C-alpha cells in the first residue's frame with residue numbers, strides 16, 4: 001500500500017515501514033561510526049521501541065555487541081492498516097541485529113503488568129541467564145496497577161496556581177496563549193503512579209528475586225529538568241512530581257542491590273521531539289527555539305547522540321561516573337548551558353506567529369515529528385508501494 005501521514009493534533013495515526021527502517025539504520029550507522037563501547041553484554045530494555053529506549057537498545061547492541069531483550073507496547077499491522085512506528089522500528093532493529101549475529105528478542109505487551117514481567121523473566125532465564133543492564137524508558141499516559149487493578153491516568157498540569165504561557169501548534173506555526181488549571185491531589189497521585197518509580201522498582205525486585213541480575217548490574221531510568229520557563233508545567237508540575245519520585249527510587253533500588261554490588265542511576269536527558277514530549281503544552285515552542293540555538297552552536301543532539309554519550313562517556317566511560325548534587329547523570333548539560341538558556345529566554349518574549357519561522361526551528365521540529373512515524377525521512381521514496389504487514393523476527397508470543 002501507499003502510506004501517507006494522517007495526523008490528529010500531536011499524534012500521527014499512520015507509520016511508514018521503510019521510513020522507520022531508515023531511521024533505525026541511520027542510528028545504527030551513527031553508533032558504529034563512534035567506535036566500540038566497553039559496555040553491557042546482556043541488556044533488558046523496558047520501553048525499547050521508540051525514543052530514548054530504542055536509542056539505548058541500538059547503542060547497547062551495536063556499541064558493545066550486547067544481547068538485547070526489548071519490552072514495549074505497540075500496535076501490530078493489519079491488512080491496509082499500518083502498525084505503530086515502534087513496531088516497525090523493532091522489526092528493523094531485530095533484522096539488523098540478527099544479521100550482525102546478535103541475540104535480539106522482543107515482548108509486546110503491558111510492561112506494568114505482572115504477566116509481562118513474568119514472561120520476560122522466563123525468557124531471560126531460558127536464553128541469557130542474567131542481565132547486566134536494565135534500561136527503564138517507559139512513557140505512558142496510563143497504568144493499570146498490578147496489585148489494585150486501578151487504572152491511573154497521568155496528567156500534565158501545574159500544581160498550585162493556574163499556568164498561562166505561549167504554546168505553538170507545530171503543524172501551522174500559530175502561537176497562542178494556553179491556560180492550564182492546576183492539578184488536584186488525585187491528579188498528582190495518579191501521575192506519580194504512572195510515571196514515578198514504583199514500577200521500575202517492581203521490575204528490579206522481580207528480576208533480583210529470581211537471581212537474574214549479574215554481579216555489578218546497572219539499571220538506568222530517564223528524567224528531565226529543563227529551564228525555569230517550563231517549570232510550572234514540567235518540573236514543578238504533576239510530571240515533575242513523578243520525576244522526583246523516579247529519582248528518589250534510584251536510591252531505594254541501589255540500596256536493594258547492595259548484595260550484588262548493583263547500582264541504579266537516573267540520567268537527565270535533553271528535551272527532544274518524541275511521541276511523549278509532543279503531548280506536553282508549551283514544550284514544543286521551547287524545543288523549536290532550543291533546536292535553533294543548539295544547531296547554531298553545533299551542540300544539537302538527537303536520542304541516539306544522547307545515548308551514545310551516556311553509554312560511552314558516563315555509564316561505561318573511564319573513572320567514576322560523574323553526577324550532580326542529587327546523584328543524577330546529566331546529559332542535558334549542553335541544553336542547560338548558560339549561554340543557550342539566556343538566548344532562549346530572550347527569544348521567548350519575541351516569539352509570535354510572525355517571528356517564529358525566523359527565530360525558531362519550527363521546520364526542524366516538524367520534520368522530527370514526522371520522522372518519528374517514518375515520514376519525511378531522507379532517501380525514502382514514498383510513492384513506492386510498501387508492505388505494511390511486517391513481522392518482528394524475534395517477537396515472543
Ligand code: NAI
Nearest residue numbers: 047048049051052072073110111139140222224271272274
Ligand atoms: P517514547 O514515547 O518515545 O517511548 C516510550 C516507550 O514506552 C515506547 O517503547 C513504548 O512502546 C513504551 N511503552 C509505553 N507504555 C507501555 C506499556 N504500558 N508497556 C510497555 N511499553 C510501553 O518516549 P521517550 O520520550 O523516549 O521517553 C522515555 C523516557 O525518557 C521517559 O521517562 C521520559 O520522561 C524521558 N525523557 C524524555 C525526554 C524528551 O524530551 N522526550 C527528555 C528527558 C527524559
